[in-house]
Amino acid sequence: MRKFIIFLILGAIFLPSFSILASFNAGTTKEYLVAHANSPWSTMALAALGASSVPSDDYLKSVSGSSAIEYAAPILAITSLNQDPRSFGNKDYIPELKKYYVNDQIGDIANINDDIFGLLALVSAGIPTSDSVVAGAKNYIRANQQANGGWGFSVSGGTDSNMTAAAI
Helix, strand or coil: CHHHHHHHHHHHHHHHHHHHHHHCHHHHHHHHHHCCCCCHHHHHHHHHHHCCCCCCHHHHHHHCCCCCCHHHHHHHHHHHHHCCCCCCCCCCCHHHCCEEEEEEEEECCCCCCHHHHHHHHHHHHCCCCCHHHHHHHHHHHHHCCCCCCCCCCCCCCCCCCCHHHHHC
């Protein structure tokens, strides 16, 4: 009887989650992403969905940013389209991202997310692991893994499952 009650409780907890998965509709998702297409994150999601074309990827051809993440996300979007961020727009975005590399870390010293996405962007663009920026950022990320094994958005903040997944 105890096992039955435990399974009943677990079923009540997890059954709604399974119904969410069952209701996933790639067409509706794609429509939503197309409506929000001028975002590197939407571009990456459309590429992951296998969209044959991404509406208005022109916004990626004139990226101008004032932070590492403002270059890392577009580089990831460009590479998700199987394009080269060194020649996609009117400039090479790799040195633009690399200019935020200081003291073995990319971007804001208080944050770890820009290091994680910066590293992912460089590797996705084919920058070799022997590159000093790639190696330095990797070491910085590993050095800032928290005691529970995860990473957070910031160096001093708590861990976050999304940042941990990206770091791994």
